[in-house]
Amino acid sequence: MDNKMNNLLNDFPILQEIVNDEKLVYLDNAATTQKPRQVLDAIRNYYEHDNANVHRGVHTLAQRATEQFEGVRQKVADFIGANNPQEVVYTKGTTEALNWIAASYGRTHLHAGDEIVVSYMEHHSNLVPWQQLALQTGAKLKYIGLTVDGQLDLKNAQQVITDKTAIVSLCHASNVLGVINPIKQVTRLAHQHGAIMVVDGAQAVPHMPVDVKELDVDFYAFSGHKMLGPTGCGILWGKKELLNEMPPLEFGGEMISNVGLYQTDFKAPPYKFEGGTQNIAGVIGLGAAIDYLNEIGLDKIMKHERRLVEYVLPQLTAIQGIEIYGPKDPRQRTGVLSFNLTGVHPHDLASALDMDGVAVRAGHHCAQPLMKYLGVSATARASFYLYNTQTDADLLIRAVLDAKEFFLNGSF
Amino acid sequence: MALSKLSNLYRQVIMDHAKHPHNNHELDRADHEVELRNPTCGDVLTIQLKIADKTVIDAAYTGTGCTISQASASMMTDQIKGKTIAEVEQMVLGFSDMVMGKDVPDQTKLLGEASILQSVAQFPARIKCATLAWKAAYQAIEESESND
Structure with missing residues (x-):
């Protein structure tokens, strides 16, 4: 860990928190990440000095707010390798972005008999919108299978994606298995069959360099709060020609160019999608989060997480009774580790870890079809991020061993 | 040691019931059956009751x-x-009141051995786990009353 990575712990006040008399070890980053002072300051600074509504005032504050708000669009575009800030649409988060693609693009482009392809590892937010779209249009929903070690089965993908496929939608990285999907290859396959490629990037953008141009995908969605930003702010990126074809879903202020008594002309994208006053402070916070991540570098963050996984995975695997889901090779995964301990329900395990100050998630992780596919009702999940250390990994292992002792040997 | 706090929740009686649960089987001819799901973890629990003369004569x-x-x-x-x-x-x-930390008059008399689950009140994340069976039983009983 270089100096920059070392010092960053001081940027996150919450990491000093004492939980159940123990120092907090925050390992629930796949659910949401903590926020550095720089992000908190940016939001506070905006409210203390620049707060005004954007795009609709001639006064100075309105101008300052607008500049910051629109400036983040460029930052986001640069961050994900997009051509044009006008392809960056602000949303509430990944869920809203994926819903909009399904409800707007999907409803206007799909017909009965068309096929939508997802995989068994999708989060409900990249599954339920497509189920609804299939029900509404008469399109058919199909699933790409997984290999035994929890990777996307590319051979199966070649069979499932056909000329009938209109939309392929996959997560870039799984929120349960931690596996990184071969988006570029699947995109090529989708395009060969005339389908568009949608990517749920919620678990990827915070953890690795992402370049939508290089991936050649058509839509890409992600959330600010999983990458050090505030909640309630996320991004829908889409190719300009596709965004142009999409009708807006929310009508009202700011998204119009001319309103008559019975008819209205809409603005061009991205503005036609952004009806009403936006989450301005959230967007500004997201901009500060991107600055923070850029300062460190996504390459370094990815390496840091990989080193932690390389360190903790063998130790976790060595505990008798532990089953880990997803690829065993740290190079094929992010810092998300889902596991079960034989004889201990993940809820009980998570409560025990919490007593040691270790925050992990237990449950189905909004991926019930995947749980069924894995043959489990739930798992525990530890997920690492840039501010986690080897000490955190050690404390996780110790807490799991404690819990095992407590529940299986009854020594307490 | 943090695990001593854990024993507040996982008392020996609770551990014994979990390891060797009572009435954990299907009833021969249940009058009422309700399946409930814990939405946070996906666990599924099915409660079956036999009711006669407005009295629960069997439960599993x-x-x-x-x-x-x-x-x-x-x-x-x-x-x-x-x-x-x-x-x-x-x-x-x-x-339900007890696990949410409210005072329940004559708690031990009312709930018997189950009053030991009072400790759940200190672990708010686990209240839904504790109440799942009771909610299912309540629904089963409501069903029995509406059938009358």
């Missing part, structure tokens, strides 16, 4: 879950057998 459950949900289902099915449906309704409401 199936399904898997965490220590707390299993122990709670085991204790509840023990405790509601032989009680009238009016009594069971009181017990369910009392149990």
Whole structure:
């Protein structure tokens, strides 16, 4: 860990928190990440000095707010390798972005008999919108299978994606298995069959360099709060020609160019999608989060997480009774580790870890079809991020061993 | 040591019920059956009741879950057998209040052994695990009343 990575712990006040008399070890980053002072300051600074509504005032504050708000669009575009800030649409988060693609693009482009392809590892937010779209249009929903070690089965993908496929939608990285999907290859396959490629990037953008141009995908969605930003702010990126074809879903202020008594002309994208006053402070916070991540570098963050996984995975695997889901090779995964301990329900395990100050998630992780596919009702999940250390990994292992002792040997 | 705090939740009686649950089987001819799901973890619990003369004459459950949900289902099915449906309704409401940290008059008399689950009140994340079986029983009883 270089100096920059070392010092960053001081940027996150919450990491000093004492939980159940123990120092907090925050390992629930796949659910949401903590926020550095720089992000908190940016939001506070905006409210203390620049707060005004954007795009609709001639006064100075309105101008300052607008500049910051629109400036983040460029930052986001640069961050994900997009051509044009006008392809960056602000949303509430990944869920809203994926819903909009399904409800707007999907409803206007799909017909009965068309096929939508997802995989068994999708989060409900990249599954339920497509189920609804299939029900509404008469399109058919199909699933790409997984290999035994929890990777996307590319051979199966070649069979499932056909000329009938209109939309392929996959997560870039799984929120349960931690596996990184071969988006570029699947995109090529989708395009060969005339389908568009949608990517749920919620678990990827915070953890690795992402370049939508290089991936050649058509839509890409992600959330600010999983990458050090505030909640309630996320991004829908889409190719300009596709965004142009999409009708807006929310009508009202700011998204119009001319309103008559019975008819209205809409603005061009991205503005036609952004009806009403936006989450301005959230967007500004997201901009500060991107600055923070850029300062460190996504390459370094990815390496840091990989080193932690390389360190903790063998130790976790060595505990008798532990089953880990997803690829065993740290190079094929992010810092998300889902596991079960034989004889201990993940809820009980998570409560025990919490007593040691270790925050992990237990449950189905909004991926019930995947749980069924894995043959489990739930798992525990530890997920690492840039501010986690080897000490955190050690404390996780110790807490799991404690819990095992407590529940299986009854020594307490 | 942090695990001593854990023993506040996982008392020996609770562990025993979870490891060797009572009434964890299907009833021969159940009058009422309700399946409930814990939405946070996906655990499924099915409660079956036999009711005659407005009295629960038998109760059992199936399904898997965490220590707390299993122990709670085991204790509840023990405790509601032989009680009238009016009594069971009181017990369910009392149990719910108890695990949310409210004072329940005559708690031990009302809930018997299940009153040990009072410790759940200190672990708010686990309240839903504890109440799952009781909610299912309440629904089963409501069903029985609407059938009358």
